[in-house]
Amino acid sequence: MEAAETRRRYVVLAEGEFGEPGSKTAMGVIKYGHDPVVAVIDSTRAGRDVSEWLGLEHAAPVVGTLAEALPQGGKIPPDWRSIIAEAIVNGLDVVSGLHEFVSDDPEFASLAAAHGVELIDHRRPPERHEVAMGRRHAPGKHVILVVGTDCAIGKMTVALELRRAAQEAGLSAAFVPTGQTGIMIEGWGVSVDRVISDFINGTAEWLVEQAEEMGDWIFVEGQGSIDHPAYSAVTLGLVHGTTPQAMVLVHQPGRNGHFGWERATGATAPTLSLADNIRLYEAVANAVAPSRVAAVALNTSLLEEEAAQTEIARVAAETGLPVDDPYRFGPQRLFAQLRASLEEDG
Amino acid sequence: MEAAETRRRYVVLAEGEFGEPGSKTAMGVIKYGHDPVVAVIDSTRAGRDVSEWLGLEHAAPVVGTLAEALPQGGKIPPDWRSIIAEAIVNGLDVVSGLHEFVSDDPEFASLAAAHGVELIDHRRPPERHEVAMGRRHAPGKHVILVVGTDCAIGKMTVALELRRAAQEAGLSAAFVPTGQTGIMIEGWGVSVDRVISDFINGTAEWLVEQAEEMGDWIFVEGQGSIDHPAYSAVTLGLVHGTTPQAMVLVHQPGRNGHFGWERATGATAPTLSLADNIRLYEAVANAVAPSRVAAVALNTSLLEEEAAQTEIARVAAETGLPVDDPYRFGPQRLFAQLRASLEEDG
Numbered sequence: 001m002e003a004a005e006t007r008r009r010y011v012v013l014a015e016g017e018f019g020e021p022g023s024k025t026a027m028g029v030i031k032y033g034h035d036p037v038v039a040v041i042d043s044t045r046a047g048r049d050v051s052e053w054l055g056l057e058h059a060a061p062v063v064g065t066l067a068e069a070l071p072q073g074g075k076i077p078p079d080w081r082s083i084i085a086e087a088i089v090n091g092l093d094v095v096s097g098l099h100e101f102v103s104d105d106p107e108f109a110s111l112a113a114a115h116g117v118e119l120i121d122h123r124r125p126p127e128r129h130e131v132a133m134g135r136r137h138a139p140g141k142h143v144i145l146v147v148g149t150d151c152a153i154g155k156m157t158v159a160l161e162l163r164r165a166a167q168e169a170g171l172s173a174a175f176v177p178t179g180q181t182g183i184m185i186e187g188w189g190v191s192v193d194r195v196i197s198d199f200i201n202g203t204a205e206w207l208v209e210q211a212e213e214m215g216d217w218i219f220v221e222g223q224g225s226i227d228h229p230a231y232s233a234v235t236l237g238l239v240h241g242t243t244p245q246a247m248v249l250v251h252q253p254g255r256n257g258h259f260g261w262e263r264a265t266g267a268t269a270p271t272l273s274l275a276d277n278i279r280l281y282e283a284v285a286n287a288v289a290p291s292r293v294a295a296v297a298l299n300t301s302l303l304e305e306e307a308a309q310t311e312i313a314r315v316a317a318e319t320g321l322p323v324d325d326p327y328r329f330g331p332q333r334l335f336a337q338l339r340a341s342l343e344e345d346g
Numbered sequence: 347m348e349a350a351e352t353r354r355r356y357v358v359l360a361e362g363e364f365g366e367p368g369s370k371t372a373m374g375v376i377k378y379g380h381d382p383v384v385a386v387i388d389s390t391r392a393g394r395d396v397s398e399w400l401g402l403e404h405a406a407p408v409v410g411t412l413a414e415a416l417p418q419g420g421k422i423p424p425d426w427r428s429i430i431a432e433a434i435v436n437g438l439d440v441v442s443g444l445h446e447f448v449s450d451d452p453e454f455a456s457l458a459a460a461h462g463v464e465l466i467d468h469r470r471p472p473e474r475h476e477v478a479m480g481r482r483h484a485p486g487k488h489v490i491l492v493v494g495t496d497c498a499i500g501k502m503t504v505a506l507e508l509r510r511a512a513q514e515a516g517l518s519a520a521f522v523p524t525g526q527t528g529i530m531i532e533g534w535g536v537s538v539d540r541v542i543s544d545f546i547n548g549t550a551e552w553l554v555e556q557a558e559e560m561g562d563w564i565f566v567e568g569q570g571s572i573d574h575p576a577y578s579a580v581t582l583g584l585v586h587g588t589t590p591q592a593m594v595l596v597h598q599p600g601r602n603g604h605f606g607w608e609r610a611t612g613a614t615a616p617t618l619s620l621a622d623n624i625r626l627y628e629a630v631a632n633a634v635a636p637s638r639v640a641a642v643a644l645n646t647s648l649l650e651e652e653a654a655q656t657e658i659a660r661v662a663a664e665t666g667l668p669v670d671d672p673y674r675f676g677p678q679r680l681f682a683q684l685r686a687s688l689e690e691d692g
Binding site (some may be wrong): 004099100105118129131132133134135136137192193194195196197198200201202226227228229230231232233234237240261262264265266267268269270272277280283284286288 | 408436445446475477478479480481482538539540541542544546547548572573574575577578579580581582604607608610611612613614615616618622623626629630632633634635
């Protein structure tokens, strides 16, 4: 949330999901949000503490009842409805990142009016309906899009960590949120997967235009992956709309298939090698504006520390690119290498 | 429109645009629609006849006043508002392909209610919000996506012509409309550029599922182009959502730049060669499911007939693919070659 706004205290609703892969919005908001999270609702983990997952700096109880809602995933799960209603009745504002808007729900809307609380849908797209105009970046701006070999792989985290490193290096830097988690963390942005398809490239272009007012080093959160059977259109809209000078590719060694997709659908789809991913991102990006994959950010969370370092060295040798896990080992080294590489380009 | 529906008689509103590139929806509906067009409104061409552009079989007067609306391009142009209102007051239904829905406009909606006419927005997306599920094509189905090296290049026309050739060859065939013009012609489909980005792949998959009930040879109308700065996300959503066994690539020799885009924006973007287009479409398609560009359909409208035949032969030699202008020289030969090529694949 922006500093100028009233601070909120959050109760995070993650019923049945906390600590699981499906709770990535909850985890991201707790870890990176400006506002404190005072509790998490998950009756299956009631009595535990958020610090078990995210460290002592994020201590907060996991409780089993009543909540302010912060759901994720798309639709309002039926078993969340009564909790959301109870939150409203108890005077809590509701902040949602779902495709199905809580503020458009007649029951919630009338309850909210009766109890004087606010319903905020962070995924609601802007009214703006503009196609991409081929806007050039202002002089001195470095636009870096963080892409991935899959969805839910850590693109937002990498972008936030790289921004931090740029700021620590004394540079002015900005983060461009393109999903509901990033928007909750930063207090601005657009959930681009909710934008009308004809306007996704144009919306991405407009987000970068805004970010250029905020800093010289601009890290854009990518979405999905260029080979994702369901979400690739969103991915490409960001690539062509932001026209990044460079892309950072996030990859998780040990991941099989597409996050949740094969399991949910029973279908199969190819998994591209890291080298093929680099080639395909560069081929599609260069069809509109010059760009290249300038670094690889590995998500080594499935590896022990020594194996992680070995894998980082292996991928660096294989790709000839700067490679690190900026979340696990700090973003400073990867950012310094990325910066040197981009400043060589001029 | 479907045969079972009440037949409509159309008045086409194309003020200031008839016969220009911007009137492609109007031209498509007149040429391929099932229902008769009784007049075109364009005060700058009043007194002329549609047959001057489209031949005697499409004779209809171009007039300068009053209209049933059939606009194109996105927003309701200010100078069309009074004509649309006049149409409603005079008891005409209004059929629109704009992004800005006439039925959501309070003035038009209340006028329509008062005068008992219907406002139909063909670009309104379905309520369906489903992501792509990796559905496999049913056995014996041939799904062919007609893609292009640019937007507004003739993809819908090529798909319609190829379906006709398939039907003439005694095969059961279907056409999948993905834009407002195709929907007006066929009476079903989704204007996919209006769908929420997260669901475009899923919507494309669902359209093919429906088409498989209609025929064995399925020709899907593509949208935009994979290198289009503004519309590429829509293009990729169709490629990955329809998982076509084959793509037919439409190209117009002599076209410079992207249709209308450089002129409207003042920006520039690369133009890929035909060979690079083939490579890029195949690379992105194969990231999700096996596919290939199996034929090239040239739009030779900028060439004299002899030059067109020379260019067709040249491109066939260059690409090693079946090549023809199926609109100018008939679709039978190109379809026969495409069919033989796909049946070889098994």
